[in-house]
Amino acid sequence: MTELEELFKQWQDLQPLNEAYSKRLKRKFMLEFNYNSNHIEGNTLTYGQTEILLLFGRVVSEANMRDLEEMKAHNVCLNMIETKAKSKETEDHKLTESFIRQLHHTLLREDYEVYRQLPGGPISSYTVHAGKYKTRPNSVLTATGETFEYAPPEETPALMKDLVCWYNDEEEKQELSPLELASIFHYRYIRIHPFEDGNGRIARLLVNYILARHDYPMIVIKSDDKDAYLDALHECDLAVGSLPSDGAHAQKEKLLPFIRYIRSCLIRALKVCIKAANGENIEEDDDFAKELAIIKRNSKKAISASKRSATLDDKIEIYNSLLVPFAQKILDNIKSAAELFDQREIIITILGKKDLLDTKNKDLLVFRKLSELNLHDLNTQEKLIVKNADNYSFVYLLSNVNRNYDIKDIRIDIIENISFEDKFYLFNKKEYFYGNFPLQSDINGRIQEIKQNVLQQIKNAQV
Numbered sequence: 379m380t381e382l383e384e385l386f387k388q389w390q391d392l393q394p395l396n397e398a399y400s401k402r403l404k405r406k407f408m409l410e411f412n413y414n415s416n417h418i419e420g421n422t423l424t425y426g427q428t429e430i431l432l433l434f435g436r437v438v439s440e441a442n443m444r445d446l447e448e449m450k451a452h453n454v455c456l457n458m459i460e461t462k463a464k465s466k467e468t469e470d471h472k473l474t475e476s477f478i479r480q481l482h483h484t485l486l487r488e489d490y491e492v493y494r495q496l497p498g499g500p501i502s503s504y505t506v507h508a509g510k511y512k513t514r515p516n517s518v519l520t521a522t523g524e525t526f527e528y529a530p531p532e533e534t535p536a537l538m539k540d541l542v543c544w545y546n547d548e549e550e551k552q553e554l555s556p557l558e559l560a561s562i563f564h565y566r567y568i569r570i571h572p573f574e575d576g577n578g579r580i581a582r583l584l585v586n587y588i589l590a591r592h593d594y595p596m597i598v599i600k601s602d603d604k605d606a607y608l609d610a611l612h613e614c615d616l617a618v619g620s621l622p623s624d625g626a627h628a629q630k631e632k633l634l635p636f637i638r639y640i641r642s643c644l645i646r647a648l649k650v651c652i653k654a655a656n657g658e659n660i661e662e663d664d665d666f667a668k669e670l671a672i673i674k675r676n677s678k679k680a681i682s683a684s685k686r687s688a689t690l691d692d693k694i695e696i697y698n699s700l701l702v703p704f705a706q707k708i709l710d711n712i713k714s715a716a717e718l719f720d721q722r723e724i725i726i727t728i729l730g731k732k733d734l735l736d737t738k739n740k741d742l743l744v745f746r747k748l749s750e751l752n753l754h755d756l757n758t759q760e761k762l763i764v765k766n767a768d769n770y771s772f773v774y775l776l777s778n779v780n781r782n783y784d785i786k787d788i789r790i791d792i793i794e795n796i797s798f799e800d801k802f803y804l805f806n807k808k809e810y811f812y813g814n815f816p817l818q819s820d821i822n823g824r825i826q827e828i829k830q831n832v833l834q835q836i837k838n839a840q841v
Contacts, residue, residue, distance in 0.1 A: 395655050409429055414598050416452055447487065466591065504574070515527070561637040595644075606639065701726070705794070727770070
């Protein structure tokens with residue numbers, strides 16, 4: 379059994395996933411895929427801007443309007459392929475040209491003009507069509523200065539029909555693995571290059587559609603791995619040859635470098651998913667900073683923030699972008715210590731101001747699991763409690779030491795609070811204006827304090 383097969387079996391054995399872990403994994407992938415796939419194509423949004431845009435619908439700092447709309451549209455496309463991938467038993471389960479064109483139209487949103495001027499020549503323009511196959515050649519210049527031709531416009535409809543028919547037939551025959559099917563489809567699609575723009579993003583979306591249909595996790599091709607991605611494609615180009623029709627019908631034997639590259643991405647994705655399913659930390663070194671979205675504001679914005687008062691949206695943002703990822707980081711970092719205890723309990727409370735609430739109703743919200751607040755899921759009274767909250771409290775209780783360990787039966791209480799004032803909030807004894815978040819160094823420092831405190835309590839309980 380290969381490494382990929384072993385990991386896939388582990389992944390299948392872990393189904394269905396814990397709801398909280400599944401949600402965290404889905405959120406991480408959504409941000410990573412949208413950011414990286416667009417960044418490969420030159421989108422200028424930072425990861426933090428992408429996160430705030432997709433999670434909260436807000437625009438942070440100066441950003442190109444087209445890049446913003448492009449990112450939102452790409453996320454809609456991701457939702458489209460996830461939905462279609464699940465439609466295995468319906469009449470709509472087969473891949474169609476119509477769906478691919480619909481995906482492209484959603485990505486580009488509308489037709490637009492591109493203007494170019496050759497050195498010493500007049501300005502020319504052409505139209506990029508949303509959801510329609512190309513009407514002009516779209517060749518590219520290689521690093522050596524040679525022209526690399528994709529399929530000509532007049533051949534594109536027939537080649538796309540062949541590609542979609544080939545895919546549906548091969549999926550039914552099940553002779554190719556999902557990895558091979560997705561890799562070959564991507565390569566053939568790119569060699570056709572059916573649209574004037576957006577072909578790379580559509581190819582990566584469809585790779586994930588194919589993987590998701592076969593119950594594999596979807597993959598992220600990292601923007602900082604772009605050279606390796608393009609090199610694998612180029613190596614296949616050399617083996618296949620330059621004729622567009624040969625590329626559009628390329629066989630597996632000549633595409634092994636690209637299949638190996640996609641395999642490496644899939645192995646990485648499976649490892650992350652398995653860690654998430656086991657409750658392990660899936661953050662990269664700078665992921666927590668990404669979760670907080672914005673770790674610094676310039677002085678002008680800080681002054682503006684100082685004039686703000688807390689709103690319902692502010693407090694929900696603090697809950698989702700500070701409390702939840704911070705609490706999850708605590709759980710990830712003390713997981714090995716928590717395994718000493720048979721009873722582990724999470725309690726999150728939101729305490730409202732009694733004098734501002736109807737005394738006949740509760741002024742306290744209590745949650746027993748780690749999940750985000752969704753404004754649409756809160757009733758009127760709950761929204762009022764959050765809006766007027768004095769305090770968020772995260773409590774992690776560890777009790778009933780496992781009998782397999784020679785340790786006194788102790789109880790460890792980890793308690794972290796976020797308190798609210800009119801103009802600022804308090805986290806770890808520091809004040810922050812609404813709209814600002816702690817630095818990653820402050821977060822990591824607090825995590826280390828918690829770990830040392832837990833370790834000391836366990837040491838003191840040794841018999």
